[in-house]
Amino acid sequence: MSLSINTNLGALNSSRYLSATTSDLGRSLERLSSGMRINSAKDDAAGLAISGRMTSQIRGLNQASRNASDGISMLQTADGALNSMTSAIQRIRELSVQAANSTNSLSDKKALQEEVNQLIQEIEKVSTTTTFNGDKIFDFSGSSVLGNSDQLAVMYGLQNGWLEDAESKIQQYFGISADGADMNIELTTFTDGAGGTAARVVGSIPGSYTGKATNVKLQIDMSDFTPPNLPDGGNAPFYNDRIIAHEMVHAVMYRSMNIGSMFDPAADQKWFMEGAAELIHGADERLQSSISSVGVGGVMARAATFGSAGAAWGGTSDDYSAAYSAVRYLHQVIKDNGGSGIKDVMVYLNQHQSATLSDAINAATGGLYANADAFNADFVAHGAAFIAGMNLTDTDTGAIGGANADGGAIQTATSVIPDTSSRSGTNPLSGFNEIWENISAAAAGNNKQLQVGANKADTLDVTLGAVNTAAMSIQNLDLVNNAGFATYMMDLALNHISEERSKIGAQLNRLESVITNNNISVESTVASRSRIQDADYAQETTSLTKAQILQQAATAVLAQANSSPQMLMALLK
Template sequence: MSLSINTNIAALNSARNLQVSENSLVQAQQRLSSGLRINSARDDAAGMAISTRFTSQIRGLDQAVRNANDGVSMLQVADGALSSVTDAMQRIRELAVQAANGSNSTSDRQALQSEVDLLRDEIDRVGRQTTFNGQAVFATAQSSVLGDSDQLAVLDGLRSGWLSQSESLIQEYFGLTADGGEISIELTSFSDGSGGTAARVTGVVPGSFTGKASDVTLQIDMADFTPPNLPDGGTAPFYNDRIIAHEMVHAVMYRSMNIASFFDTASDDQRWFLEGAAELIHGADERVASSIGSLGVAGLAAVADDLDGSWGGSSDEYSAAFLAVRKLHDEIKVLGGDGIKDVMSYLTNNQDAGLDEAIDAASNGTYTSADNFLTSAFNTAEAQTYIQAQVDSGSLSDSDTGAIGGANVDGGAVRTAESVVANFASRTGDDQLLGFAENWDEAAAGVLASNTKNFQLGANVGEVVAVDIGAMSALALDLNDLDLVSAANQVINKMDRAMEYVSSQRATVGAQINRIGSAIINLQTSSESLTASRSRILDADYAQETATLVKAQILQQAGLAITAQANALPQAALALLQ
């Protein structure tokens, strides 16, 4: 090469290489001191972008783990509250079982009621005031979440004696038991408005007017059963349990005898006997007194004289039918029989027979048919005499209802409007009737109240788990009306229903805790995997960087030495000038 002074190519080359080794040395020192392979975008532009996204995901996942743990804590608060609610309800149920025992006096039950009231208030307080970090844990409800409160109360009444006691009365005084067929119990399928038909039994009568009825259904009109006012239901003296007893007479007769013959209008309409017998099971002295008040004795007797005609279903006809069946009961007893029970037994034992044959047999031929009884023993004059005798005896105004077996009819114990149907069940659960297989209607669903919490259990939008916690107040659990003094059986039913709901809520909370626990493990695993991936991109490899550092240091030293020699080359030109 040429020897020049202005341009020292060797020095430039060595300086350039020295700069490269210096950059490598600086980068190696930077990576070794920071522990990062990428300290600026120039180190690895694509890697920087990728690692930034990894960092966002990792930090999001780590926060999601913290969110999940906060959610678990909140659910644990709910679980603890539900545990205390369950304990209180178990105690209330225990007290209700104690109160249902006949050994307790009214004052004993009132003492038990005092504790129940406090426990109910505590349940309500827990449901309303349990909070987590200032937020309400449970939902707020404006009505029962278990179902329509009135319908639930009626179902409780049916399961707490209305049905089983009615069936027992029919068995005891009429000797009737259904044949095991099905009966549907419905609360929502029928209504004619308040003040109309409170309840009715329907069935399909064979067109041949021979045999039993099918598709027997007890339909309750909630317009007349609201408010329920347990344990007897409704208002005095026509309590709901008496209405059910009346209708159950029809139901049992439908499935125990040749009921179709009673509806054969081609011969005689004998529904007066059906309704009169149904009234007799629980008594109808109050109805009779009302009819006399509006029609007088003679007027009611005139209605009785028309019973062998078509049945109209007026209240006065019910009064007359009740008196007619009661008169028939008295006549058969005078003849040495057991009264109406003899008629019913004959119909049960002779499935092809009708009412005419049964009355003939029960009266030993004194009355050859239903019409014969009405025309000879309960015509206008006979009916007026019989009704007047009831008025004169004072039986229509005393506390006895005139029910079969009671003081006014058979000289037994006084059967008042409250006591004529006992306030306790002889069977449990949905199997209330010995002679029927019941198909129960469900109460209308309650308005479900839910406190929904969305827990962010992921690093991205939409990665949430929704947790629903229901309401726990006394209103929501249908516990506002807990009466151990007069309705202990209904309290037991209420507590069973409420505890089933609370248990389901607690199971849901427990399942959500377990679910979130699994989510935490998954989040931690994901965060760990993403961190490992980011590390491979972002973290410095100390073995590699140490080797790079040593290499750069050596090159730096060598570069300095060579650069010094290259800078000395122009001095050789001076020798040519000497």
């Protein structure tokens, strides 16, 4: 190894190590003083990028939790408003029940109505002015979400009297009941317009024309059921409850006997179905109108088309008059022969499920008529005289059990279907399982979008439905004339408010879950970021101590290296 003064390799080497050691010492001091493993991009470029994204996620989740908390506050405000509405509706219901009591005078009912009017105004005020942070909370569109007022009134009539009263009268005077099958009830609009078919019962008739009908539906034409003035509904003389009684005869016959045989085109017996349906509520008014229009001869001409020898059922008003007269005549013939009238025919058909109308007429008349055609022939021969003897000018409708048909009490257009119902609600019938059409409308609602996550798509829609008086169809309650309907509407309104509150409760619980989930995510992300970003003090203190010792050693060695050229001076002496 050569010796030189110009280049001190040992000093250069010692200086390099001292510089590296000093750098390590500085890095350890920086990490220990900041607590961070990554203080600049040069420390860990990838780690810095990852920890930066994690920081964004953490801060976004924390803000999302605050957003969810604001959403909870908004929903709590809405729930408080709905609670006050519930109290007002409960009070209105209480007043409507009070108004229904006949001990109240007209002035008493008007006083109750005044309080109801004030409560309705308060409900409207709460629903339209409740705000959170300056924004209105509830949707307050003018359309009803429960159904329009006419539909609701018809629904009320069906559920609180019309159906049950009709079924009760059919059971009493015809002796038949349905077998518990489903019956769909639909409020619709027929294509024939107002003044056409007001209601109808449809079903699937067996292809063999033997057996009961299936898929029974009661369809009501709202254009003919408006206005549905309660308790009878509609307009005189054929009030809605009389129309429903007519159709319920069809429905019960569909599910209590061999109805298929009456639809057999070889022996069309629909005249009996329609005549019996008219007899349950009486049709003297219709018969009188037909006589004024076409005369008794015209009515009897329609009767001549009944049965196997005639044409298919025509369905005109005169056809109904002829069918009603024929069944009234048959009713009287059976009674004159010691029977109970049409009830004997109905009971026979119910007890003998394979029997035809001819079988039943033969049995009920004690063999007087061999079949339905024999009866038709007799009625065509003697029906005009029978009709001439009917009292069509008094207030009795001619209904079975009434003054004209059976010598009973007078049954007027308003009393023929007695208001004696004891059941209410969605199952007023004992012989059918009613399936009601949903007449409620889907409200758009007031939608609030909450940002409940750290990313753009992490949103939650909170919808607050319409709860104003128009939406619940309670803005025009009349306790003076219709207290029962007011009670019905209050029940619907309470159900609607309860549904809205249940939605709010579910949304509150969901938002609380969102906050919990966000907090857990924040905790996990913070822990992950810590492993990447934070300094390990055990490791860094070890590195610091090592660097300090190496620095001291390097400094001492560098000093020795710097003095090594002085040894060469001895060679120059």
